[in-house]
Amino acid sequence: MNFPADLKYTKDHEWIRVTGDTATVGITDFAQRELGDIVYVEIETEGEDLASGDTFGTVEAVKTVADLYMPISGQVSEINPDLEENPDLVNTDPYGKGWMAKIILSRPAEVGDLMDADAYAALVG
Amino acid sequence: MKQTPLTEKHRQLGAKMAEFAGYEMPIVYTGINDEHQAVREAVGLFDVSHMGEFILKGPNAADLIQRVTSNDVYKLQPGQAQYSCLPNAEGGIVDDLLVYYLEDGNYMLVVNASNIQKDWDWIQKHNTQQVECYEVSDQTSLLALQGPKALEVLQPLTDLNLQDMAYYTFAKGKVAGVPQVLVSNTGYTGSGGFEIYFYNKDAATIWDALMKSGAAHGIKPCGLAARDTLRLEMGFCLYGNDIDDTTSPLEAGLGWITKLQAGNNLFTGREAILALKAKGLSRRLVAFELLDRGVPRHDYPIADAQGTIIGKVTSGTMGPSVGKAIGMGYVDQGHTAEGSTIYVMVRNKPLAAQIVKLPFYKA
Numbered sequence: 001m002n003f004p005a006d007l008k009y010t011k012d013h014e015w016i017r018v019t020g021d022t023a024t025v026g027i028t029d030f031a032q033r034e035l036g037d038i039v040y041v042e043i044e045t046e047g048e049d050l051a052s053g054d055t056f057g058t059v060e061a062v063k064t065v066a067d068l069y070m071p072i073s074g075q076v077s078e079i080n081p082d083l084e085e086n087p088d089l090v091n092t093d094p095y096g097k098g099w100m101a102k103i104i105l106s107r108p109a110e111v112g113d114l115m116d117a118d119a120y121a122a123l124v125g
Numbered sequence: 126m127k128q129t130p131l132t133e134k135h136r137q138l139g140a141k142m143a144e145f146a147g148y149e150m151p152i153v154y155t156g157i158n159d160e161h162q163a164v165r166e167a168v169g170l171f172d173v174s175h176m177g178e179f180i181l182k183g184p185n186a187a188d189l190i191q192r193v194t195s196n197d198v199y200k201l202q203p204g205q206a207q208y209s210c211l212p213n214a215e216g217g218i219v220d221d222l223l224v225y226y227l228e229d230g231n232y233m234l235v236v237n238a239s240n241i242q243k244d245w246d247w248i249q250k251h252n253t254q255q256v257e258c259y260e261v262s263d264q265t266s267l268l269a270l271q272g273p274k275a276l277e278v279l280q281p282l283t284d285l286n287l288q289d290m291a292y293y294t295f296a297k298g299k300v301a302g303v304p305q306v307l308v309s310n311t312g313y314t315g316s317g318g319f320e321i322y323f324y325n326k327d328a329a330t331i332w333d334a335l336m337k338s339g340a341a342h343g344i345k346p347c348g349l350a351a352r353d354t355l356r357l358e359m360g361f362c363l364y365g366n367d368i369d370d371t372t373s374p375l376e377a378g379l380g381w382i383t384k385l386q387a388g389n390n391l392f393t394g395r396e397a398i399l400a401l402k403a404k405g406l407s408r409r410l411v412a413f414e415l416l417d418r419g420v421p422r423h424d425y426p427i428a429d430a431q432g433t434i435i436g437k438v439t440s441g442t443m444g445p446s447v448g449k450a451i452g453m454g455y456v457d458q459g460h461t462a463e464g465s466t467i468y469v470m471v472r473n474k475p476l477a478a479q480i481v482k483l484p485f486y487k488a
Contacts, residue, residue, distance in 0.1 A: 036350070037158045039443040039450075040420060058472065060420040062157045062443050063350050 001029045001124070004095055008111060009120035010071045015095060016103075018111055025071055026099040027059065027090065030124045035061040038090045041083045043068070043101055045076045052110055056101065059090070068100065072110045078102040129174035130266055130328035138346055145349055146238035148175040153348040160351035161445040164316050165486075168272035168339055169347035170332070177241035177262040178322070179234040185254040186232050190224060193251050195374055195383040195398075197390050201226040206293045206309055209382050210374055211247060212394025216401055217370040218377070220244045221362065223311065225295060233307075233322075235267075237364045251393065266328045270335060271318035271355075274342040279319055282334050283308065287319070301334035303327040313352060315359035315486055358444045360412050360453065360483030366423055367410060367439040367453055373401050376455065377410045378483075408436065409461045412483045414449050415469065417476040421452035426470040435460045438469060447485045452478070 007015040013031035017024045032038065043057030050056055050070045057068040057079075079101050082089060090098035105111075115123065127148045135142060140151035151172060154160060163169045181189060190198045196209035203226050211219040220240040225233040236244045245260055252258060270279055280287050285298035285308055295309035300321065307322040323331060336344060353363070362368045362377055374383045375398060384390050385399055415421060421441030429435050441452030452469070460467060463482055468475035 036153060037156055037445075040418060042419070060443070062354060062445065065420065065422060 001033070001121075002095070003028065003117040003121050005117045007095065007117065008071070008114035009117065010069070010114060011123065012069045012071075013124075014069065014071045016071045016114065018105070018108075021105050021108060022077065023072060023074070023103045023105060024099050025101050025103060026094055027068070028120070028124075029094050031066075032091050032094045032098070035059065035064060035066060037062045038087045041080075041087050041090065041100060043076070043079045046079055047076065049075045049106065052107075070103070071114060072103065072105060073107045074103040074105045076101050077104045127175075129172055130325040131172045131174065131332055134329065134332060135172065135346070140346070140348060146175055148238060150175055151346070151348040153350045154346050157348075157350045157354060158445045160345055160347040161354050163343060163345035164272045164314050164347060164351065164355055165446050166273070167343040167345075168270065168274040168278055168318070169345050169351070170335055170339065171269040171271065171347050171349075171352055172266075172332070173269050173320075173352070174266040174325075174328070175238035176267050177236040177238055177244065177260070178265045178267075179236065179245065179248070180259040180261055181232045181234065181248075182230060182257040182259075183255070184230055186230055186256045188254065189248070189252055189256045190232055190234070191390060192392055193248055194222070194224065195379075195392055195394070196224070197384045198224055198226075198232075203228050204294050204296060206295055206311055208293075210368075210379060211244060212374065212383075212392060212398065213247075213370060214393055214397060216373050216394050216397030218364070218368045218372055218374060219247050219370065221364055221368060221379075225307075225309070239365060264325055266323055266325050266331075268321045268331065268335065269312055269314075269318065269352075270321060271312045271314040271347075272316045274339070274344075275318035278335060278339040278342055278344060279308070279321075282338055301331050303330055306331070313361055314355040315361075315484060315488065316355070354442050354445055357440050357442050357451065357453070358446055358484065358486035360485065362410075363440060372410075372455070373398060373406070375402060376406055376408055406458060408455045408457050410439065410453055411456050411461050411467075411480045412451070412453050412485065413467060413469070413478040413480050414447075414451050414485070415476055415478045416466070417478075418450075419469070419471045419476045420450045421454075421469045421471070421476075421478070427454050427456055428468045428470055428475055429460060430466070430468065432468075432475070435467070441469075444485055449485070451485045456480075
């Protein structure tokens, strides 16, 4: 499985790419494999200020449903419009076209609490 | 955790394995949609060796089966199979099953893995006339070869005439050189095909022969996840989800296998079912398609337009072949008409759904 070194990870199997004071969030390759074919990504928290660990959406696979948790505190500033029509992008390109949301960080120091790729790989290994 | 003779093969094929009814079973190989589509359009192979098999023998075997099952076993000729259920004394369902009439005084019952012990105990409780009963689940393997290409895959491996084998009939013959294999024109997918019963020692031989013969037809190994989406698109009940000890076969739409006419079919539970029928059903299992976006799941509440809870989802999924979110659930009488709108409560949000006629998938 693929865990890019430039990303940070959570125990809830989300990845986060931090650029300045914003971050892009998605679910990991491990998570998409565990969920299987994804059929619907529901994020209705755009514009909301949420704390790290809060639920910001759900992802529905054929056989199961999982909550999406904020890896870091901030405001959900954008959701991936392509997932509306093509939720399977999460399966085929979890770190690229399958991204889920962008967050404006309210507590950038929390980045230090997240796992690097090696620590995450050890967690799911 | 129990294993089937093919567990190692599933692992080698990269299947995601998980516990189901006490067995380590393949859940998915390449992907649910991929496997589902293979069965609808070509052919798929399922290891369902976890299913339970009982052999009932002797001059009173038919009588015992007649007294514990809701269908009429005397309608069967040797070589025919029948879908039926084991009602309990309260008119609920101990299990649903297939009854195979092997030959005079010799029957095979095929039951759900999760209910093997419960069914066995239930049948033994009614076995007052020394019918010889054998629990052969652990010696018996079962493969389901399902899909429109199943005939072309299996026929070259056997002398049995599969072309003329009618739905819900079966025969024993040689398959891939293995003698005394039971091949049955049955299945749980709605795409046609065969179920193949044999001894565990022959599992690898038969699996490999089917996969090899199927290669030219696009055969795929399929897991229990695709088995579930396939059966749900047909509206076939799954024990533990859509039917259980507390649901009546009448409520579940299984009146067609519940033969209530007086006569020689005085099965356990008949009086309770007749009483329910006389009183009128208070709820019914309905099929629905979601109109709003979302996916219904087992146990989600169902509400009416005013928000009053009127039922509960028993099975739900995104239907890969129908391209819609579909489900079944028990709904209170008065809300069950086809075409009417109900609301599935998904994370406290009412999602509109329309009650439809089964099956969801029409070949």
